[in-house]
Amino acid sequence: MSQGINRYKADLREIRFRLFEHFGLGDLLGAPPFEDWDQETVNMILAEVYQFACDEIGPTNSVGDQEGCKLVDGVVTTPTGFKKAWKKLNDAGYRNMSAPEKLGGSGAPFSVGVCAEEFIAGANAAFAMYPGLTIGAAEVIAHFGEERELDLYARRMFAGEWAGTMCLTEPQAGSDVGAATTKAAKQADGTYKIEGTKIFISAGDHDLTDNIIHLVLARTEAAPVGTKGLSLFIVPRNKIGPNGEVLGNNDVTVGSLEHKMGINGSSTAVLNFGDNGDCVGELVGTEECRGMRQMFHMMNFARIGVGLQGLSVASSAYLNALAYAKERKQGPNIREWKNPEAPKVPIIQHPDVRRMLVDMKARVEGIRALILKLANHTDRQRALDGKDADKAAYHQGQVDLLVPIVKAYASDQAFRICETAIQTYGGAGYLRDHPVEQYCRDSKIFSIYEGTNHIQAMDLVGRKLAQRGGANVQAFAADVGKFIAANKNHPRLATGVGELANAMDSLTQTAMKFMGWFQSGELELVPLSANCFLELMAETAIGWLLLDGAVIAAAKSAAIEDDNEDKAFYEGKVKSAQFFARNVLPLVPARAKVIANGDRSALEIPDTGL
């Protein structure tokens, strides 16, 4: 077994295609708020970050998986190499590229930050959680905290001097966050005594930094029940002296570390706050009972982040399987299958292997297109903010609409794509010698944390479809409709565009169906089919974006000679979009019909008959 060898792979050419040729990021560069950026700089930075991820983070991935985190005498140690990678990442300044400079970022477009994060998360998904959660927690403090809190906590977190976490989940609560019972008792000096237990805390304790700033959801005395009574507190692991120096433990202890299926390099901790009545926290900002709103601010980014984890791992799984399929020789060409003397061919030549490869490619690139479309909307919203309120609201609306889809679809598919990657390798894929089985194990958590995928689906059908009076989903349908009208007679892609039109029609009808169930009070049918609806909307969106990219690629392919090295690249976009449109989109209307039938068997089956 060859441990520690860097095997992380990403596809820079494809990423450049999506950013510039497909989504026209170039339009936004050189003008506020991206006046310091041009295409060359973006390409250079992304190539740098990719190289960094391969060289400095990638080698820690299988080591982290095998060693895991250890808790000995209350002290958590991270796997070999994590401290060094943490330091190098902070020194390199790649952690928070799209944040404003005053928050430790580089002011890059969100689209660029997203690509950088794909590389970092893909190189080691478990490791990337330490900086990811730190940045997320720091942003909450920077956004909702007072200037003093920003200075005392957030700046050091942005700089990587201290780390951060988000502490929501409790043993009895789980997805039902409002059932949290951790207590916060206000003291005479304005601070709060914190007491309670939080579980599943990612990066919950470690040896990467001198201090960890926990953001803890807790209930103040006399606060109402449910989510409305929750406040958010800054609870440092270690007390902080008057000059910001790190003192002794703030009565925050690690109850245990979880043993998991994957992401073993991430310490998933049970944290006990105030077992000895000596845990002190301070409120984020000045108002109590704002905890859920403050958490939700960060949650959009966190959910996009999980979608990105799915993309990054799935993409490297696909690219590793592709490399293996090109190299591994086995069996003859199908036309020679009866001839034992026929030469052995690389397995990429076998139709079933090609099917798996193009399926993975279409899904990976479709998910990336969806995430970068979302990021592009974010960047356009930022560019238009204060200039064109309607257009800015349109872009923000698309972001809101797409977040749950990105989180849920990318995470579900990541696991399935890793499954296909393992199958492409055959027996070798089941071995720890190759990276795909770890990707598969790591990816299974993505569908669960940061709001399970059912919570995402309920967010989509219960909130997002009706948001702004339905304007967001109508604008989405109009965008797809415009594409269909413009390309329904496309010489190479008309069949696929026809499948897209059918899918979009059935999606719209299904959305109406959900509205109907809300109105008629058939409430149980909504959660019963919400996950399926989210999948159909994701596949329709991805079908659209793949075809949209393929129209551009087909034109570019037609304009260059056959011996141009980009020819195969562009043809690959056309063929994989066709594959998705002809193999995945045709199932959307069939599945929509299943939803519309409103089968109640799952509701009616007796509990004791299950």
Place this chain on the structure above:
Amino acid sequence: MSQGINRYKADLREIRFRLFEHFGLGDLLGAPPFEDWDQETVNMILAEVYQFACDEIGPTNSVGDQEGCKLVDGVVTTPTGFKKAWKKLNDAGYRNMSAPEKLGGSGAPFSVGVCAEEFIAGANAAFAMYPGLTIGAAEVIAHFGEERELDLYARRMFAGEWAGTMCLTEPQAGSDVGAATTKAAKQADGTYKIEGTKIFISAGDHDLTDNIIHLVLARTEAAPVGTKGLSLFIVPRNKIGPNGEVLGNNDVTVGSLEHKMGINGSSTAVLNFGDNGDCVGELVGTEECRGMRQMFHMMNFARIGVGLQGLSVASSAYLNALAYAKERKQGPNIREWKNPEAPKVPIIQHPDVRRMLVDMKARVEGIRALILKLANHTDRQRALDGKDADKAAYHQGQVDLLVPIVKAYASDQAFRICETAIQTYGGAGYLRDHPVEQYCRDSKIFSIYEGTNHIQAMDLVGRKLAQRGGANVQAFAADVGKFIAANKNHPRLATGVGELANAMDSLTQTAMKFMGWFQSGELELVPLSANCFLELMAETAIGWLLLDGAVIAAAKSAAIEDDNEDKAFYEGKVKSAQFFARNVLPLVPARAKVIANGDRSALEIPDTGL
């Protein structure tokens, strides 16, 4: 983390339903060749084996996963408890129940042996491979070997005194078995010198027995290339003296053990034969170049065995998730979702959780029905053999047809069902404290070994559809057609029967399409869609069997009072069959249409455009 606690679960009531109420095994008992068996004995034995699996094997499952097998100084040790479980299993005599008594069995119907094997494999899939491979190898020797070989080797293997393996795969060959290069050179005394390396040898070396009898595929001098030149050799790990005593090593050494995603308790070995020119084997039987045929004899059973592994693990994953969903309280009823003071309910009440549970139930029980249908055909074939050649041939034909479907569909679905079970648990499912994540990891190999699922799909479309001039598949369609005709107006199940009719029609048309591609020479389209066809045939078959069982259950439910404890059981069969018929079967025609379109994108995409 609570290690070693038995958490294996199976559903005896459901198994009795399938055996007796659904497939009428009772018809066959009390008459040759099952004259010593009655329903009560079967139920008693199965309850005993289940209890044994829970008590004696189940506790070794997570221990085996965590410890794995170890290779130190050329010696392989199995995890704690495996030796004891091996001894107890042999003492209990549950390993080979459906074999004739002269081969160490109990002469039970195959259906009963299959259920016993479900319990043993489900309690510890990795452990079950040691007895499973031993029995398989012993049966090959018993069937094809001379009486002397049966006495010297097979009897001790059936008794568990010695173990056995199947050594096919070589590094450069993989699925392309005919590329094997291991050499067998005939000696003056009639034995053969064996020289070569085999990889991925399950149960390849261990400390459970004094000797291991390897069955090795190798090529004799001057034998033709390809599979036709392969012979099968008995190669004991340790030499055997004139009185059957175990002597020193037969120049068989363990190159390494693989580190895998799962089934860590099974030693997956690289075996080197004859590195020092001193490895001696003997031919199975008396004729060279019969190796593939001899292996194939065993392969039907091995493939059913892998399908059973999938079933057993998936079933326990489902039943564990069900138990968790009944116990775990979280969130209010959907109708109270805005009321933070509403009581928390067990998550089984949430519609999305019910959807996952009934989906798992339908798939698990559908796969069990498919395997027990196959087993029932085997038993009827045995009962009719020599009495009614036509009917016996019909039953044997159905067995042949169903084997690749059972292997591939059960193994693919096992992984997906485990995925759903993890999601049902939420975050807890990702932890090693609960059994489902191990089931998920263990199950991923099932789609790969004993012939990848693509090999199964090609066996189905390339051999089985055309077998006996198409008579097998026509008889299958006739059986389904008879059921549809009899039940198309069923008062409770007519909608589902209608979906089955649509699925069956499209399946038949798709089978014709494959025949057409063979005839027109569009050979690449066959492997491109073979896996999808196998899935559609599996889902049609499962839809049929679930509905078939539901018709029986509906009648029984109608005949008993509401307070009868079987009422919910029978209603569960009706509702889960409805669920499958209305949610899964409607996609069969849509997917069949995708196959029929013959999209060639995956073939046309340039390699460098992937």
